[in-house]
Amino acid sequence: MSLHLSIVMPAYNEEECIHEVVDTWVDLLNRQFPSENTRLIVINDGSKDRTGAILDTLKPKYPTKLEVVHTPNGGHGNAVVRGYRHAVALGSEYVFQTDSDDQFVTDDFAKLWAKRHESNFILGYRQIRFDAFARLVITRILKFSLFLIYGTYIKDSNIPFRLINGAYLKKLLEQLPDPTPFAPNIFLAVMARKAGQKTFDIPITHKERLTGTVSILRWKLIKVCIQSFRELAEFRLQLGSKVKALKAVDVKQPVKM
Template identity: 65%
Template sequence: MSIKLAIVMPAYNEQDCMADVVKIWSDLLDSEFASEETRLIVVNDGSKDNTGKILDDIQPLYPKLIVIHQKNGGHGNAVVHAYKKAVEIGAEYIFQTDSDDQFIPEDVKLLWEKRHQSSFILGYRQVRHDDPFRLLITRILRYSMFAVYGTFIMDSNIPFRLIEGNFLRKLLAQLPNPVPFAPNIFLAIMAKKAGEELFNIPIVHKERATGEVSIRKMKLLKVCWQSFKELLNFRLTLNEKIRNVKKQQPVQV
């Protein structure tokens, strides 16, 4: 049986909620997709706490759980690794989220209902529970993207997105190398420019109950400047990449 849906998530130092998050998303697969073949792929991005051990300990309890351990390469690197694994196992649809327990799994259905209307669907944190500095940076990035690309996306980096598997394969093949700091932004831009309706569906965003945000204040400002420069450079090759995405033949990632 082919895999209908793979949920993918990066994980870094989430020992306090990791077991609960795996259970929550595994329960969603078992309840909402009981008749389908599904997988939950978690990439442990070199966590310094017990996240990796917890994942290994609970893996036998969840037959659909795939655990991948890698050296710390950052959130974006872990996300791309998870995407590539989902594409490799032939998932028809891939849903990406984070492991910090800030989203409600039931909201996946809001995106799932639109899957026949678009190959790339985004959620949108209409009420976002993050610190004011992070919210300001996000707003600046949103309007910077509009200035550079003429593309307005409400929440381009949101870790709550549903992507058709073959379309994701094409997008991944066009990502810059090395992987940019925030690859989800690049994927959203390419999808929008390729003509996909992203929908920007309002979803619930919860306050973080455990762990700590790994990027704060000046470090956040630094990586946002890095992302902006990466986006400027990407603009030079965007038209060619969009042509490649629109091609019908399969590609290797």
Template identity: 35%
Template sequence: MSEEMYIIIPAYNEAANIARLIKDWYPVIERHSGDGHSRLVIINDGSKDNTYELIKEAEKQYPLLEGLTKANGGHGSAVLYGYRYAIKNNADYVFQTDSDNQTNPAEFEQFWQLRKKYDAVIGNRVHRQDGIQRIMVEKTLLMILRFYYGVKIPDSNAPYRLMKVELLKKYISKMPSDFNLPNVMLTTYFAYYHEKIKFLPISFVARQEGTNSINIPKITKIGWKALGDFRMLKKQMND
């Protein structure tokens, strides 16, 4: 039985990272290419540098690589764009990570080995090296989710998650199309509705190249909007 997987990676102004990203993650999709229909999909979210051009050039060398581009809408909208693309193309599994090379492809196999036992396997950034401010943001977010939804989870937003597409399809339509924190809400849905999920520790290093487009003022702005979204989505759960 074929098991088609789409690796979904959003990218914004990642010209400094994109070559290494492709080189590091392409062997993963090669090992798990199913009937040859699996894809490493990088979504260019309206970059102002030549990220997209570099992806398209790399396609000549990497046949399972596919570059998509869209108007800038933020990390969340790019993730959702990729998820919907995987669903449209009849993938069996979706794996999502980010383009800043903070995650380790060598840790993927332990996730893949659990794909039959769990419907989603999600990373837990036990030892984060991306700064105390971001660690505190995640801790605050976990407290908010516990208050709003009664879920106790170790990491809501880790960009390292393997999901069955059938599970993804079950919940993706519950969120607005431009939702800023889709991975947070998907993790919350999975926990709230007692889906078969597993959290695995992953490494998470500091960004090596380029500049992070999501700074603390942006995180704060996203956070304030998310509070309203959380209330709205919780009300839908109760209706």
């Protein structure tokens, strides 16, 4: 049975908020899609705290709406891609991705959903962003790096608040470099934009993080920034063929499995 909408949510060490976050997003599915087959897919990325155990206790509460996938720790990017592939395999007509750190509000989902017939790939952007200063600086560097390398300006290319047509996502994943890049969402955004998708860059609310800890800070953040820049530069040589493959596919229908 195919799904109308899947929400993909990676989770790592979010024991303080994961219960509330799951409740909030499942509530959105129940309210906005009462008669549709929808699902929240949480990828527990090898959490070292009680995140996985809490998710397992929530599963009986939402037997048809919540799916929990436990994996060894592979990083946020790998967890996101694993979630995407899982959603595609379930035949999801639409796939929405967000994070589990309780920094976004469900009401903003409607802004992207309203545009779903106008583009196969829609992004939000954090108009006012509550993150550590170092992260804000490096995000800005990456944003201008995209413009320098690809001639593409995307306000928030790595944002975990995006809506993608399921069939189009399947084609994007086929073009994603292997092994999975550190920040695959950036690659997906660049390919979609270059292939002619109007991403919209819709302003959304970003809240201050009140629980958990940021896993990448200071020198580690600089290191992954350099890694991402290198991966993006190397991908420049492949981009033309990837975009050509995407443009050759006319995606109008949901994935049929």
